[in-house]
Amino acid sequence: MPRKEYIHQPLGQEVEALAGRYVLVKELRLPFSGREVLCLIGHAAFDTACCGAGGCGYAVVPGFLGKWMSGKAPAGEPISEVEPVADETVRREIEAILKKLESVHQVNFW
Amino acid sequence: MAGIVSFGAYLPRLRLERMGIMQSMGWLAPGLITAAQGERSLCYWDEDALTIAVAASRDCLVGMDKSKIDAVFLASTSLPFADRSNAGMLAATLNLKEELSSADFTSTQKAGTTALVAALDTVRAGDKKQVLVTASDHRLTKSSWFYEMWFGDGAASLLLGKENVIAELLGSHAVTLDFVPHYRGSHEKYDYNWEERWIRDEGYMKIYPQAISGLLKKTGTNIKDVAKLCYPCFLGRAHGEIAKALGAAPQQVAGNMHAEAGECGTAHPLILLVRELEQAKPGDKIIVAGFGQGSDALLFQVTDRIKDLPKRSGVSGSLARRKPEKTYTKLLKFNELIETEMGIRAEVSNQTALSTLFRDRKLILGFVGGRCQKCGTPQIPSQRICVKPGCGAVDSQEDYEFADQPAKILTYTADMLAVSVDPPAFYGMVEFEKGGRMMMDFTDCDAKAVEVGVPVKITFRKKYFDRERGFTGYFWKAVPQA
Amino acid sequence: MATGIRDKVAILGMGCSRFGERWDMGAEELMVEAFLECLEDAGIEKDKIEAAWLGSAMIFVNVGLSALPLPMALRLPNIPVTRVENFCATGTEAFRGACYAVASGAVDIALALGVEKLKDTGYGGLPNMGSNAGPSRFLQMPNITAPGSFAQLASAYRAKYKINRDDLKKALAHVSWKSHKNGALNPKAHLRKEISIEQIMASPIIADPLGLFDCCGVSDGSACAIVTTPQIAKDLGKKDIISVKALQLALSNGYEAQYNEWQGDHFVTTDICSGRAYKEAGIREPREEVSMMEVHDCFSITELVTMEDLHISPRGGAIKDVMDGFYDREGGLPCQVDGGLKCFGHPIGASGIRMLYEMYLQLLGRAGKRQLKDPKFGLTHNLGGFPFMNVCSIAIIGKYGA
Numbered sequence: 006m007p008r009k010e011y012i013h014q015p016l017g018q019e020v021e022a023l024a025g026r027y028v029l030v031k032e033l034r035l036p037f038s039g040r041e042v043l044c045l046i047g048h049a050a051f052d053t054a055c056c057g058a059g060g061c062g063y064a065v066v067p068g069f070l071g072k073w074m075s076g077k078a079p080a081g082e083p084i085s086e087v088e089p090v091a092d093e094t095v096r097r098e099i100e101a102i103l104k105k106l107e108s109v110h111q112v113n114f115w
Numbered sequence: 116m117a118g119i120v121s122f123g124a125y126l127p128r129l130r131l132e133r134m135g136i137m138q139s140m141g142w143l144a145p146g147l148i149t150a151a152q153g154e155r156s157l158c159y160w161d162e163d164a165l166t167i168a169v170a171a172s173r174d175c176l177v178g179m180d181k182s183k184i185d186a187v188f189l190a191s192t193s194l195p196f197a198d199r200s201n202a203g204m205l206a207a208t209l210n211l212k213e214e215l216s217s218a219d220f221t222s223t224q225k226a227g228t229t230a231l232v233a234a235l236d237t238v239r240a241g242d243k244k245q246v247l248v249t250a251s252d253h254r255l256t257k258s259s260w261f262y263e264m265w266f267g268d269g270a271a272s273l274l275l276g277k278e279n280v281i282a283e284l285l286g287s288h289a290v291t292l293d294f295v296p297h298y299r300g301s302h303e304k305y306d307y308n309w310e311e312r313w314i315r316d317e318g319y320m321k322i323y324p325q326a327i328s329g330l331l332k333k334t335g336t337n338i339k340d341v342a343k344l345c346y347p348c349f350l351g352r353a354h355g356e357i358a359k360a361l362g363a364a365p366q367q368v369a370g371n372m373h374a375e376a377g378e379c380g381t382a383h384p385l386i387l388l389v390r391e392l393e394q395a396k397p398g399d400k401i402i403v404a405g406f407g408q409g410s411d412a413l414l415f416q417v418t419d420r421i422k423d424l425p426k427r428s429g430v431s432g433s434l435a436r437r438k439p440e441k442t443y444t445k446l447l448k449f450n451e452l453i454e455t456e457m458g459i460r461a462e463v464s465n466q467t468a469l470s471t472l473f474r475d476r477k478l479i480l481g482f483v484g485g486r487c488q489k490c491g492t493p494q495i496p497s498q499r500i501c502v503k504p505g506c507g508a509v510d511s512q513e514d515y516e517f518a519d520q521p522a523k524i525l526t527y528t529a530d531m532l533a534v535s536v537d538p539p540a541f542y543g544m545v546e547f548e549k550g551g552r553m554m555m556d557f558t559d560c561d562a563k564a565v566e567v568g569v570p571v572k573i574t575f576r577k578k579y580f581d582r583e584r585g586f587t588g589y590f591w592k593a594v595p596q597a
Numbered sequence: 598m599a600t601g602i603r604d605k606v607a608i609l610g611m612g613c614s615r616f617g618e619r620w621d622m623g624a625e626e627l628m629v630e631a632f633l634e635c636l637e638d639a640g641i642e643k644d645k646i647e648a649a650w651l652g653s654a655m656i657f658v659n660v661g662l663s664a665l666p667l668p669m670a671l672r673l674p675n676i677p678v679t680r681v682e683n684f685c686a687t688g689t690e691a692f693r694g695a696c697y698a699v700a701s702g703a704v705d706i707a708l709a710l711g712v713e714k715l716k717d718t719g720y721g722g723l724p725n726m727g728s729n730a731g732p733s734r735f736l737q738m739p740n741i742t743a744p745g746s747f748a749q750l751a752s753a754y755r756a757k758y759k760i761n762r763d764d765l766k767k768a769l770a771h772v773s774w775k776s777h778k779n780g781a782l783n784p785k786a787h788l789r790k791e792i793s794i795e796q797i798m799a800s801p802i803i804a805d806p807l808g809l810f811d812c813c814g815v816s817d818g819s820a821c822a823i824v825t826t827p828q829i830a831k832d833l834g835k836k837d838i839i840s841v842k843a844l845q846l847a848l849s850n851g852y853e854a855q856y857n858e859w860q861g862d863h864f865v866t867t868d869i870c871s872g873r874a875y876k877e878a879g880i881r882e883p884r885e886e887v888s889m890m891e892v893h894d895c896f897s898i899t900e901l902v903t904m905e906d907l908h909i910s911p912r913g914g915a916i917k918d919v920m921d922g923f924y925d926r927e928g929g930l931p932c933q934v935d936g937g938l939k940c941f942g943h944p945i946g947a948s949g950i951r952m953l954y955e956m957y958l959q960l961l962g963r964a965g966k967r968q969l970k971d972p973k974f975g976l977t978h979n980l981g982g983f984p985f986m987n988v989c990s991i992a993i994i995g996k997y998g999a
């Protein structure tokens with residue numbers, strides 16, 4: 006699986022969309038079969054979407070961690086190397102761990 | 116020869132572990148621990164006494180000719196309407212003919228067996244060929260209470276007639292006594308219960324033996340010749356002692372299903388009977404009795420025809436279709452026993468136009484669409500002009516039942532925004548194999564089982580509740596089959 | 598033999614309110630805000646307006662029944678006014694009414710105004726219609742939300758063209774990224790912020806695979822147009838005349854919802870509607886001839902699939918065009934130049950005319966930092982309802998004689 010860059014997003018800062026907003030509350034380096042998986046935990050409110058209202062805790066998984074904060078983006082944010090989780094079984098295992106560990110409703114892999 | 120022609124049953128798939136109640140409420144009511152074993156069946160948020168009655172009745176009618184049914188009796192103490200024939204709604208969901216009689220049997224826990232006696236009397240009178248008797252209950256109790264543990268939700272259904280009888284009625288006997296172990300005033304939500312020791316000693320231990328020995332005497336039957344005795348009693352020890360008092364051995368007594376489901380009100384004697392019929396041999400004699408303000412007891416003898424009855428889900432199928440649930444607060448929320456904030460959006464007016472409901476009754480209650488007599492295309496809802504491009508025939512639709520048609524998921528979604536009692540709300544386009552498609556709610560979903568192409572079964576459920584006016588609206592939903 | 602609307606009607610003036618959570622204004626004040634701009638642009642006195650059409654959708658939280666709120670707010674001189682509603686095509690329907698009145702010769706000058714005041718419900722999102730949805734529909738239809746039904750379009754599209762989930766997600770992110778970039782340049786937009794691909798990817802899912810930035814939101818707003826004949830526009834001293842080239846609508850008839858054929862992967866109505874619109878406008882090669890578009894981007898997937906139903910991208914080819922930047926402001930056919938529904942929100946009655954407003958500004962070279970080079974034809978598109986049952990409207994405007 007090709008590696009790609011993850012540009013670290015600031016934690017604790019609200020990001021606004023027209024349909025709602027979210028805030029990333031923490032970054033997790035989850036130990037998983039001898040490696041570390043980078044996971045972002047966020048809280049979201051969908052309170053201004055065109056057709057309803059909701060919200061949830063959620064996780065985004067950029068991938069297995071390669072080099073931690075090894076570079077810098079043009080705007081100054083640190084960059085880590087990640088290897089996206091492609092395998093469906095591994096995704097399900099990570100999802101199960103995260104759902105136990107954190108109060109998250111959904112786990113998204115990109 | 117009058118008797119049982121067919122049977123069916125339905126228990127909701129959710130089984131709440133009683134320890135879950137204890138774990139949530141034991142701090143308040145530590146005594147609950149004595150009853151906190153096993154699990155009880157629990158209606159999902161969109162199930163009630165009517166929907167589970169429909170499910171049991173559909174199970175009972177598998178392989179039967181619906182046109183022979185001349186009456187429908189529905190027994191329950193937890194029906195959605197106090198003044199609107201619930202049995203009439205049941206008949207409509209089954210798309211039975213309009214020329215039939217219907218009645219609700221209610222106000223006592225023995226209503227199930229009372230309806231059964233009445234149905235058999237009706238059949239024997241000869242005017243009506245077949246009578247469908249369905250008993251169902253979805254009783255509410257206050258929180259943190261033994262009855263919350265003892266009760267379960269469930270339904271059973273029996274088709275009675277004179278032809279193709281699988282269990283012949285040998286006799287029945289009834290006792291009526293104003294013995295009141297509990298009561299529920301006309302406008303009350305919960306039962307008011309008297310002391311269990313009194314219920315046991317003066318009620319169960321005396322009234323059951325009175326009714327059953329009366330039956331044995333009337334039919335000239337020796338208790339030793341009875342294969343199974345089916346009677347509800349949620350007090351575990353008393354359940355066994357009743358049989359002992361009658362001179363029956365422990366193995367002659369059908370279990371009360373406390374461990375697997377709990378006691379399902381008026382349906383319970385019928386559920387126990389169905390469970391026994393599922394494993395009965397020709398020649399077996401079975402007694403079923405109900406307990407309320409008195410008792411009804413009936414004696415049946417199984418015939419050879421039981422072997423020809425097409426396979427149905429029954430009690431064993433329902434028990435196998437089980438989803439364990441640990442979260443006690445789901446019972447509270449599903450039964451509207453706690454007030455949760457659902458958002459201003461949920462305050463929408465849900466008034467039902469009764470004139471529309473009547474006009475569309477075949478669609479709404481019966482899930483009946485149409486099939487174009489010109490091009491043969493099934494379609495739902497049925498409209499005056501055929502939907503098939505290029506056909507467009509006018510007034511060409513004949514009634515076409517969709518409820519039992521094989522169908523699968525064409526598209527679906529898990530929606531986090533829709534107001535739902537159990538988010539996310541699943542819904543999608545359901546496609547019927549022989550033609551027709553419809554955007555439908557899904558229910559009883561396991562997120563992982565929902566996928567394009569997965570087969571679905573169609574089930575009758577609550578769609579909405581109009582709190583202001585006390586009206587429950589129903590429609591059909593799709594259940595993805597894992 | 599019908600000859601269509603092409604070049605029979607000219608836009609004399611347009612106006613558009615600022616969109617947003619307009620706690621300061623009711624529907625009446627929003628109408629006035631758009632109207633004053635429009636009237637000044639048209640350069641006429643309001644007593645020259647002979648007929649008007651009002652578009653508003655959510656009657657129970659909005660202007661209510663009848664067309665009265667429009668003449669009451671604008672103090673129009675006892676002229677005929679009609680209120681129309683047709684889901685998300687409502688604004689375009691009002692415009693169509695006014696254009697047809699002029700084209701028929703019934704009146705010389707007509708007004709079309711769309712407005713929606715949604716932020717008086719006490720909660721986010723459109724009002725839940727309950728039994729107001731129509732008695733029979735209420736008894737049968739699931740409580741469908743728009744994200745839920747459009748998410749199904751995404752899964753069907755993916756299945757049909759065997760597209761990997763991550764590739765579709767990236768394309769959807771690009772669709773949204775591009776619109777926010779454009780919207781940041783628009784002083785009238787509700788949300789004026791660029792957003793990075795990383796921020797989009799770190800957002801949660803609302804209805805799989807649609808994430809937070811794939812969905813539009815709720816705003817208040819109003820937009821309007823005054824239309825007349827090209828000759829009268831000339832007589833009034835207008836030099837650059839913008840005329841209507843096509844006005845088309847296509848509505849579902851139950852084929853998608855009830856007949857087992859459509860696979861859920863595209864919009865049957867848009868496919869048909871766009872063909873008719875191009876014919877009416879005399880456009881043969883839309884990919885080459887259309888200069889810019891404002892489409893109904895209620896969800897990123899809607900915009901993506903619509904590119905194919907408009908016959909701009911080939912079937913199954915929208916992802917490639919999106920990723921190539923073909924629809925970016927610097928691309929071959931800029932789409933959502935003003936920021937689209939993603940940045941304006943969707944005050945239903947106003948949206949169609951708001952889209953036309955951007956096309957109008959662009960054609961006149963008045964779009965400021967968003968200005969495109971020498972556009973000829975601008976296309977607007979609305980899609981109301983659900984993929985399986987909807988109302989589609991398309992309008993094309995351009996330079997008179999083009």
